[in-house]
Amino acid sequence: MVTEKAVVWLMVSCLMAVLLVVVSCAPAEEIGGGMHGTATEEPQYGGSITFWLVSTDYFDPVFSSNAGPCAVLTYDKLVTGDWSRGPGGTGEYSFEADHVPEQFRTGHLAESWEMPDSQTLIYHIRQGVSFHDVPPVNGREMTADDVLYTFEWCQNHPKSTLYVSPAERKAGNLATYSKIDDWTIRVENYQPDIAMLDGASWVFVMPHEMIEEYGDLSDWRHACGTGPFMVENVIEASSATWKKNPDYWMQDPLHPKNQLPYVGTLTGVVMPDETAALSALRTHQLDMLPVAWDKATGVTESNPELMFVERAPRATNVMFMRTDKEPYSDKKVRQALALAIDQQAIAEEYFEGSGYVLTWPCLPVNAEAFTPLEELPEEVRQLYEYHPEKAKELLAESGYPDGFECEVIVYLLPGAVDQCTIVKEYLAEVGVDMEVNVVEGSTFSSLIYGRRYNDLAYCFWGNSSPQSTWGWAHGGVVDSIFNFSGVVDPIAEERFDEWRATQNPAERSRMMKEEYLRQMELCWEIPLVAPAYHMFWAPWLGGFHGEVGLGLTSPMGANERFRYIWIDQDLKYEVTGQR
Amino acid sequence: MRDYIIRRLLLMIPTLLLISFIVFLMVRFIPGDVVELMVMEHAQQQAGQVELDVEAMRAMMGLDQPIYVQYGEWMSGLAHGNLGESLWTGRTLNDMLVERLPVTFELGLLAFLIAQLIAFPVGIYSAIRQDTMGDYLGRSGAIIGLATPNFWLATMVMVFPAILWGWSPPVCYIPFLDDPITNLKLFIIPAILLGTSMSAVTMRMLRTTMLEVLRQDYVRTAWSKGLRERVVVMRHALRNSLIPVVTIVSGQIPIMIGGTVIMENIFSLPGIGRLFFDAIVTRDYTIVSGLNLVLAGVGLFIILATDLSYAYLDPRVRYK
Numbered sequence: 001m002v003t004e005k006a007v008v009w010l011m012v013s014c015l016m017a018v019l020l021v022v023v024s025c026a027p028a029e030e031i032g033g034g035m036h037g038t039a040t041e042e043p044q045y046g047g048s049i050t051f052w053l054v055s056t057d058y059f060d061p062v063f064s065s066n067a068g069p070c071a072v073l074t075y076d077k078l079v080t081g082d083w084s085r086g087p088g089g090t091g092e093y094s095f096e097a098d099h100v101p102e103q104f105r106t107g108h109l110a111e112s113w114e115m116p117d118s119q120t121l122i123y124h125i126r127q128g129v130s131f132h133d134v135p136p137v138n139g140r141e142m143t144a145d146d147v148l149y150t151f152e153w154c155q156n157h158p159k160s161t162l163y164v165s166p167a168e169r170k171a172g173n174l175a176t177y178s179k180i181d182d183w184t185i186r187v188e189n190y191q192p193d194i195a196m197l198d199g200a201s202w203v204f205v206m207p208h209e210m211i212e213e214y215g216d217l218s219d220w221r222h223a224c225g226t227g228p229f230m231v232e233n234v235i236e237a238s239s240a241t242w243k244k245n246p247d248y249w250m251q252d253p254l255h256p257k258n259q260l261p262y263v264g265t266l267t268g269v270v271m272p273d274e275t276a277a278l279s280a281l282r283t284h285q286l287d288m289l290p291v292a293w294d295k296a297t298g299v300t301e302s303n304p305e306l307m308f309v310e311r312a313p314r315a316t317n318v319m320f321m322r323t324d325k326e327p328y329s330d331k332k333v334r335q336a337l338a339l340a341i342d343q344q345a346i347a348e349e350y351f352e353g354s355g356y357v358l359t360w361p362c363l364p365v366n367a368e369a370f371t372p373l374e375e376l377p378e379e380v381r382q383l384y385e386y387h388p389e390k391a392k393e394l395l396a397e398s399g400y401p402d403g404f405e406c407e408v409i410v411y412l413l414p415g416a417v418d419q420c421t422i423v424k425e426y427l428a429e430v431g432v433d434m435e436v437n438v439v440e441g442s443t444f445s446s447l448i449y450g451r452r453y454n455d456l457a458y459c460f461w462g463n464s465s466p467q468s469t470w471g472w473a474h475g476g477v478v479d480s481i482f483n484f485s486g487v488v489d490p491i492a493e494e495r496f497d498e499w500r501a502t503q504n505p506a507e508r509s510r511m512m513k514e515e516y517l518r519q520m521e522l523c524w525e526i527p528l529v530a531p532a533y534h535m536f537w538a539p540w541l542g543g544f545h546g547e548v549g550l551g552l553t554s555p556m557g558a559n560e561r562f563r564y565i566w567i568d569q570d571l572k573y574e575v576t577g578q579r
Numbered sequence: 580m581r582d583y584i585i586r587r588l589l590l591m592i593p594t595l596l597l598i599s600f601i602v603f604l605m606v607r608f609i610p611g612d613v614v615e616l617m618v619m620e621h622a623q624q625q626a627g628q629v630e631l632d633v634e635a636m637r638a639m640m641g642l643d644q645p646i647y648v649q650y651g652e653w654m655s656g657l658a659h660g661n662l663g664e665s666l667w668t669g670r671t672l673n674d675m676l677v678e679r680l681p682v683t684f685e686l687g688l689l690a691f692l693i694a695q696l697i698a699f700p701v702g703i704y705s706a707i708r709q710d711t712m713g714d715y716l717g718r719s720g721a722i723i724g725l726a727t728p729n730f731w732l733a734t735m736v737m738v739f740p741a742i743l744w745g746w747s748p749p750v751c752y753i754p755f756l757d758d759p760i761t762n763l764k765l766f767i768i769p770a771i772l773l774g775t776s777m778s779a780v781t782m783r784m785l786r787t788t789m790l791e792v793l794r795q796d797y798v799r800t801a802w803s804k805g806l807r808e809r810v811v812v813m814r815h816a817l818r819n820s821l822i823p824v825v826t827i828v829s830g831q832i833p834i835m836i837g838g839t840v841i842m843e844n845i846f847s848l849p850g851i852g853r854l855f856f857d858a859i860v861t862r863d864y865t866i867v868s869g870l871n872l873v874l875a876g877v878g879l880f881i882i883l884a885t886d887l888s889y890a891y892l893d894p895r896v897r898y899k
Contacts, residue, residue: 050750052655057668158635159617165635220671235855236678237849238752269750272853275734276750279741285750302742442611442862449615479632481618 012119023054035304039542039568043255046264047567049287049541051559052277053268055511056240059231060218061204062153062160072559073242073266073552074132075204075225076231077377078123078147079113079197080550080557083564084253093484095547097264097365098557099465102197102505105552106253109142109205110224118192118501123147123185125560129249134224137207142226149208151177157231162199186532187522188492194508195467198552228261229561242266252564254543262543262566281306284576292414293354293531305575308536309546314365315462316358316530317410317419320448322455322523324486327404336394336521340430341423342386347527350415350422358386360527361469362516368505369512380520391430410436411444419528420458448484457484458531462529466512470496470519487524540572541565580890580897584883591879595872599657602871603650606864613666617744623848640666651866662873664857665848672869675870676856681852685755685834686773686842689766694775694781695828701778702785707812718781724779728773729838733845736768740876752849769842776838777831786819786828795819821892833878 054069061071081100085092093104109122125144133139150370154160155174160556175189175196189196203303206217207224214222220240223231226249229242244264252258271277278295280286282303291299291308300308319337321328328334347355359376362369373384382390395403410420420436428436434456439447449454463469470492492515499511535546544565549558569579614637637643641652651661662672705717741747748768755762792798795815801811840852851870858866889896 057665057670158639163635210844235752235754235849236675237853238847239750267751269847270849271750271847274736274846275737276845279737279747280750282741283747285747302718361583438609442616442860444607445619446615447613449619450612481615 009053016386025334027535031307033300033304033307033536035540037571037574038307038337038539039566039571041542043252043258043262043542044568045262045566047262047569048265048267048566049263049284049562049565050267050269051562052286052289053240053270056220056234056238056268056270056494058214059220059223059234060159061206061225062157064088069268069559070240070342071204071225072227072557073221073229073562074227075229076109076129076204076227077204077552077557078108078110079105079552080108080560081552082253087546088543088564089254094311095549097314098462098549098551099366100552101368101398105197109147112451113197114198115503116196118194118503119189119196121187121189121196122180123187125183125185126249128258129226130247131207131323132224132230132245133247134230136209137215137224140207142205142207144179144183144185146180146205146207147203148179150203151187152203153206153211154203155210162203163230166235192497194500194503195465195471198465199401230268237270239270240268242268244446250563254564259575261563263562266562284538285395287541289536289537293351293534294414296354296532296534296536299536303536305539305541306532306536307546308540310354311533311535311546312361312364313358313462313530314354314548315460316356316360316363317416317460317528318360318459319423319526319528320459321455321525322451322453322486324451324488327398328455328485330398331522332394332398333400334526336391336398336430337383337427337432338383338523338526339387339394340391341426341433341526341528342527343384344386346419346422350418350549351529351531355529355530356534358527358530359384359520360525361463361519362466362512363463366463366466368509369516371513371517373451377517380517383520383523385442388408388426388430393431395430400431404454405433405435407435407437407440407453409444409447409453410458411439411441413460416458416460420508423528436546449481451484451486458528465498467499470499470512470515471544485524489519489522492519497535538572539575540568542568583888586668587883587886591876591883594879595876598875599654599868599872600650602875604866606647606859606862606867606871607646609859609862611862613864614640617667617860627671642666653865657872662869665866666863667861672866672873675866676851679849679851679854681754682848683836683839683843683852685762686766686839686848686850687768687832688768690773690777690835690838691832694777694831697778698776698781698785703789703812703817704783705782705786706789706793706816707808718786721779721782724775725783727776728840729776730845732772733769733842737845738774746848750847752847760777765846766849769846769848773835773838773842777835780831781824781828785820785824787814788823789805792816792820797867820890822889825885825888825892829881829888832881833874836874 001492056070059070059074061075081095082104083089085104087097088579092379093101107126109126109129111123112517114122116122125142125147127141129142130139131137131142151162154162154165157163168174171188175187178186178188180186187196204225210224216224220231221235228248230245232241232243234240242265244261248260250260252260269280271280274292277286277289278291278299281289281291282299284528287473296308296310299306321334321337323329323334339476343357347353347357357373358364359371359373362371364370364372373381395401408420410416417436417438424434425571433523444457444459448457448459493509495515499508499515502508502511535548537546542565544561547561548558573579593887617636618633619667634643641649644652656663660673662676664671665675701717701720705714708714727813737747749765752765753761767810798811798815836852836855839850840856843850843853844846844856854866855870857863
């Protein structure tokens with residue numbers, strides 16, 4: 001006899017199955033999940049968000065790399081991404097990458113800016129912005145003097161990206177900062193560099209009183225910025241809590257009458273174990289989390305109420321080669337190695353359809369410099385295809401008809417050793433005997449950064465801006481610590497100098513595309529398949545669509561999104577029983 | 580006895596000096612340079628646009644000095660009670676210990692208590708009921724406890740309840756004094772997991788030593804005098820079985836630090852174990868050196884306490 005309860009369970013099961021099918025069929029970048037509904041369109045004030053945090057150690061905004069996730073909540077930058085043109089607004093830009101193209105940036109503490117030439121930047125500082133009401137700053141207004149002080153402080157701090165060494169100072173290789181009037185700052189670089197504006201993303205404006213009183217801002221108790229949240233408490237290596245800044249200056253660009261932020265409390269939780277973080281997401285103790293590709297399906301099945309988005313990865317797996325020595329100094333050898341690997345098969349079989357064959361050194365997320373695979377010239381496109389016979393021919397032409405022996409170093413990351421093992425088998429078919437040497441993470445870093453590896457090095461790598469590989473690895477700075485492959489390319493160097501003196505954005509984009517086609521053909525590195533990126537979040541987070549990059553050219557701006565997100569507390573209560 | 584204790588305490592000094600020197604050197608020979616790591620991490624975040632000045636950073640941290648100068652400065656700091664500062668954050672190890680030690684201490688203490696609460700009753704029962712079903716179950720449980728990696732168990736505890744029942748341990752550490760109930764909810768599972776694996780070793784040793792003691796003539800005499808089983812076991816057999824067990828138990832305490840590294844990582848507890856692990860991974864030389872010294876000192880004190888306990892347990896043992 002069929003009971004009513006059984007019928008209800010059957011219907012729920014069918015609905016879940018249908019939803020799963022719909023979700024699994026969803027095209028990339030469409031948002032999935034939300035079985036219990038999604039947040040209201042109308043922002044609400046209050047509530048709290050709990051998110052995964054890397055570390056509680058870095059609150060000093062000068063050391064902005066690790067401080068980024070923390071500092072960006074407490075301090076503001078001069079320029080930021082234009083939220084109103086993102087998925088919640090006009091939808092022109094997804095903010096899925098670390099890099100935010102110029103046309104999608106907007107003034108933040110700088111109301112506007114100008115670049116009269118490629119060496120000069122003028123910021124018009126916003127008025128009416130106050131620091132947090134924390135002694136000895138006591139909520140006073142931020143001025144151009146604070147911006148100037150910040151630039152000069154950073155220029156003298158070895159851990160800042162603006163730091164200038166005594167030797168560089170002596171050589172005159174530094175930018176100068178000056179005040180034009182009470183609300184205008186001029187930055188004069190010593191050489192043309194159109195990417196100067198990117199430097200604005202790394203400067204969090206600080207009040208001079210705090211630094212004069214305490215020496216630096218490394219202690220969270222001394223955090224005092226103009227940002228949307230104020231640090232409330234930190235338990236070292238465990239959690240950090242921020243409360244809303246009641247006097248925050250910014251209005252929501254999508255709802256101009258609303259003062260930001262909406263959320264009352266933010267809690268960042270340090271969870272070094274991925275499994276523990278996933279469990280916390282499943283049990284709604286974390287409100288958002290990026291999830292590895294091989295775990296994503298499990299999460300959608302166990303928690304269909306969670307929202308998620310699947311995207312092309314922002315970085316990829318790359319095989320670096322010692323192009324400064326044989327046999328990798330020969331282009332034919334490098335191309336042979338690329339032709340010998342069936343990337344499409346790896347994407348479909350190992351990554352079960354979640355893999356992406358990506359070009360290098362420009363990734364799809366860097367749209368203004370990217371050329372899709374299908375539009376590449378044939379001689380470049382086939383480097384991303386499987387042509388083992390051609391690989392053998394090239395090796396023979398280079399003087400290696402029987403192949404050669406080599407070693408690849410790799411550190412223990414999920415999938416890394418597996419993919420190296422797969423590549424080893426492909427290369428063996430063309431006569432290249434590759435030994436896979438797994439080393440510890442920090443040891444790997446030291447080997448690759450000092451270019452002390454023997455032949456090949458495999459790691460997950462990306463470019464936060466379209467020009468970064470060109471700038472620091474392929475000739476812009478020959479002895480750059482990031483020139484893992486030891487590339488010496490005078491043409492790249494010359495063209496990079498031309499590029500950074502070019503002010504027209506369309507022309508810069510054309511130059512990048514053209515240069516990257518040339519570099520792809522040279523095959524300085526071999527990009528390998530990378531899995532899709534998944535972001536999961538709670539359905540009660542309103543105004544959020546999986547945005548990631550607001551840091552202009554680095555991932556440290558990701559937490560800026562909390563400025564705009566609200567909580568649908570009724571939905572949260574419905575799903576979790578808590579507010 | 581007093582002279583013995585003083586002698587042992589004095590001997591600790593050269594031991595610790597030697598350990599400090601070895602650790603100070605060893606950590607600097609591990610492949611991977613802390614400054615290179617800092618530059619790498621920083622530049623990864625900054626899209627590699629600008630690189631940090633490696634030499635300036637090395638000078639700022641005193642790493643451009645010869646090794647013996649660095650060692651001398653560190654020892655000088657130690658003499659003033661300063662265990663060193665983190666190369667990454669600038670915070671002193673003293674401050675970090677104040678914050679982190681209670682976490683590891685609480686986890687260790689709970690695990691220790693749970694281990695003994697399991698090991699002693701099961702070990703004693705297995706010994707006095709040898710070759711019964713209870714004994715077989717106890718021994719099987721011990722084997723399973725020994726054979727099952729606690730990190731695997733911890734992962735299973737994390738994953739399955741979350742999927743099946745929508746439950747996982749709390750994610751935020753709350754100090755005991757702030758909220759004892761939530762604090763215990765966070766600690767109880769890792770403590771049980773750690774404790775059960777520790778209890779297996781203790782239980783097996785206790786059973787073995789108890790069986791040996793129960794066969795002694797004086798125990799047979801006690802039985803023949805008509806004493807109750809509880810008196811024979813607890814007063815006569817157990818106390819004489821404890822010396823090897825105390826050795827095992829005290830030896831587990833330093834090993835527990837290694838176990839806490841895993842548990843602290845999986846359960847997100849901000850303890851010494853995690854600090855140690857992170858410091859090694861990030862090549863934070865001063866933290867690794869300082870922590871090693873602290874742990875070595877703790878280990879030496881535990882060994883001394885263990886040796887002194889023998890004199891209490893066995894009146895025949897006397898130290899001159």
